[in-house]
Amino acid sequence: MIRLEHVSKTYKTLARPALDDVSVSVDKGEFVFLIGPSGSGKSTFLQLLLREEVPTRGRVIVADWNVAKLPRRRVPKLRQRVGCVFQDFRLLNNKTVFENVAFALEVIGKPRHTIRKVVPEVLQLVGLDGKADRMPAELSGGEQQRVAIARAFVNRPLVLMCDEPTGNLDPDTSQDIMLLLERINRTGTTLIMATHDHSIVDSMRRRVVELSEGRVIRDDARGVYGVGR
Amino acid sequence: MRASFVSTEVVNGLRRNVSMTIAMILTTAISLTLLGSGLVVVRKVDQAQDSLRQAADVVVYLNDQVSAEDSACQQQTCSGLRAELERASGVRSVKYLSRQQVYERAIEKFDNRPELREIARPEALPAAMWVELSDTVDPAAIQRQFGDSPGVANIDNQSDFVRSLVGKLNDVRDGTFLIAALQAFAALLLISNTIQLSAFNRRTETGIMRLVGASRWYTQLPFLLEAMVSGIIGSLVAVGLLVVIKEAFLDGLMKPLSGTGLLTPVSYADIAFVSPILVLVAAVVSGLTGYLTLRLYVRI
Ligand SMILES: Nc1ncnc2c1ncn2[C@@H]1O[C@H](COP(=O)(O)OP(=O)(O)OP(=O)(O)O)[C@@H](O)[C@H]1O
Numbered sequence: 224m225i226r227l228e229h230v231s232k233t234y235k236t237l238a239r240p241a242l243d244d245v246s247v248s249v250d251k252g253e254f255v256f257l258i259g260p261s262g263s264g265k266s267t268f269l270q271l272l273l274r275e276e277v278p279t280r281g282r283v284i285v286a287d288w289n290v291a292k293l294p295r296r297r298v299p300k301l302r303q304r305v306g307c308v309f310q311d312f313r314l315l316n317n318k319t320v321f322e323n324v325a326f327a328l329e330v331i332g333k334p335r336h337t338i339r340k341v342v343p344e345v346l347q348l349v350g351l352d353g354k355a356d357r358m359p360a361e362l363s364g365g366e367q368q369r370v371a372i373a374r375a376f377v378n379r380p381l382v383l384m385c386d387e388p389t390g391n392l393d394p395d396t397s398q399d400i401m402l403l404l405e406r407i408n409r410t411g412t413t414l415i416m417a418t419h420d421h422s423i424v425d426s427m428r429r430r431v432v433e434l435s436e437g438r439v440i441r442d443d444a445r446g447v448y449g450v451g452r
Numbered sequence: 453m454r455a456s457f458v459s460t461e462v463v464n465g466l467r468r469n470v471s472m473t474i475a476m477i478l479t480t481a482i483s484l485t486l487l488g489s490g491l492v493v494v495r496k497v498d499q500a501q502d503s504l505r506q507a508a509d510v511v512v513y514l515n516d517q518v519s520a521e522d523s524a525c526q527q528q529t530c531s532g533l534r535a536e537l538e539r540a541s542g543v544r545s546v547k548y549l550s551r552q553q554v555y556e557r558a559i560e561k562f563d564n565r566p567e568l569r570e571i572a573r574p575e576a577l578p579a580a581m582w583v584e585l586s587d588t589v590d591p592a593a594i595q596r597q598f599g600d601s602p603g604v605a606n607i608d609n610q611s612d613f614v615r616s617l618v619g620k621l622n623d624v625r626d627g628t629f630l631i632a633a634l635q636a637f638a639a640l641l642l643i644s645n646t647i648q649l650s651a652f653n654r655r656t657e658t659g660i661m662r663l664v665g666a667s668r669w670y671t672q673l674p675f676l677l678e679a680m681v682s683g684i685i686g687s688l689v690a691v692g693l694l695v696v697i698k699e700a701f702l703d704g705l706m707k708p709l710s711g712t713g714l715l716t717p718v719s720y721a722d723i724a725f726v727s728p729i730l731v732l733v734a735a736v737v738s739g740l741t742g743y744l745t746l747r748l749y750v751r752i
């Protein structure tokens with residue numbers, strides 16, 4: 224589903240590369256944690272998958288797309304198939320929960336009747352049924368992140384990538400969000416999540432890819448956060 | 453779905469920075485009013501030149517004696533002068549008008565000035581030769597050549613007057629076009645600025661649109677339409693301003709000229725002629741400015 228082949232990424236402002244000869248392959252339906260200290264290149268890794276950034280060297284393959292070579296006008300198609308969730312939720316504060324999720328479908332031209340059908344379904348999936356008409360300001364952090372996940376998932380992406388989705392949440396709420404992500408993963412969606420959260424990684428026992436200064440220093444099928452340190 | 457989404461975005465965008473929108477519309481309107489005025493002048497000059505081509509370039513007025521005694525132009529003085537004029541280089545045609553014919557033409561022209569009709573008498577008017585010249589000939593040469601010929605009272609060089617009138621109108625036109633261009637430049641900067649501001653205000657939305665895979669076209673269309681809508685509103689205001697200018701100033705200003713047959717007053721037909729041009733120019737220019745601004749300055 225996702226393949227990075229000898230990928231390096233150098234930013235002009237940075238002496239060392241943000242990613243340095245990274246090769247990682249993720250199968251369809253996998254759940255992968257991407258860990259490493261701040262500045263190790265986790266977000267850069269995810270941005271390459273979305274074509275937010277292009278690699279300086281190497282190939283990035285997502286599904287059937289050769290991401291770095293994708294012509295500009297086909298990038299939106301890629302992004303429609305790769306959902307993403309961030310630490311800071313990125314909701315539209317002047318729209319209701321329903322409208323926030325519907326927005327993702329409206330702007331890619333989905334018909335109204337589809338929107339009316341699938342948005343309530345996905346809100347139920349993320350546990351927000353009954354809160355469709357709330358404004359983001361009237362929700363807890365965990366609930367807001369659920370809205371963001373619903374928005375990322377409503378178009379049924381092949382891959383859902385999360386950049387520190389629990390970074391702003393307390394441990395209990397984080398656990399709930401992880402349960403939700405696990406449920407989404409069980410529908411067959413490939414899930415890749417960058418995080419700093421030891422306890423989550425340790426409790427989930429999933430594949431762990433660890434980065435340090437832009438290099439892959441560990442790739443365990445059933446890893447924990449802090450081995451060998 | 454698409455249409456309603458885009459139209460709400462456009463309306464919201466215009467409402468969000470009302471003051472910028474108003475400034476944008478007014479600058480555009482003023483610039484287009486000037487452009488429209490210039491175009492009206494161009495049209496008037498064309499019409500004036502047309503009516504000029506139909507009239508004589510030079511009029512040779514005959515003296516009292518000839519005018520009174522030789523109404524058919526058969527005696528030596530008159531017919532000789534006519535033959536000489538016809539032979540002169542650059543003369544295309546010569547037409548003789550007797551005192552009575554000159555009077556009739558004058559009456560016709562004074563149609564809407566009864567006070568002049570009242571006082572005009574055939575005896576007060578000279579007979580005349582209407583001389584049409586080819587374009588390359590200087591009318592003053594004819595004036596010099598025939599000014600002292602027997603039977604000639606004086607020679608009127610009409611084209612001099614019309615040429616200076618056309619020249620003045622062309623100056624007016626160039627002036628309005630110049631100011632219109634400066635004003636248009638200001639309008640372009642404002643449009644470009646407003647779009648950047650609009651895009652900045654909506655960066656959260658457009659950021660999300662990018663991430664969920666909205667096409668570039670879909671993301672940009674609201675901004676583009678925002679520019680075009682205000683441009684078109686500006687052009688409509690400009691048309692309104694042209695009507696106001698016509699009613700309030702021009703009609704009064706041009707009334708004295710109405711008898712001359714040279715300049716017809718600015719009519720609604722003239723405004724109707726330039727209006728679609730203004731709307732089109734506004735739509736194309738604002739759309740283009742919007743497009744380039746988004747390309748160059750805004751990451752969407
Ligand atoms: N747009 C950019 N321009 C220049 N340098 C950048 C840019 N984005 C990231 N970097 C640099 O690249 C390196 C990797 O950054 P990245 O954001 O991928 O790290 P990260 O692992 O996500 O860190 P964190 O855990 O703090 O989110 C850092 O040194 C960062 O300063």
Ligand SMILES: [Mg+2]
Pocket residue numbers: 265266267386
């Ligand atoms: Mg990061």
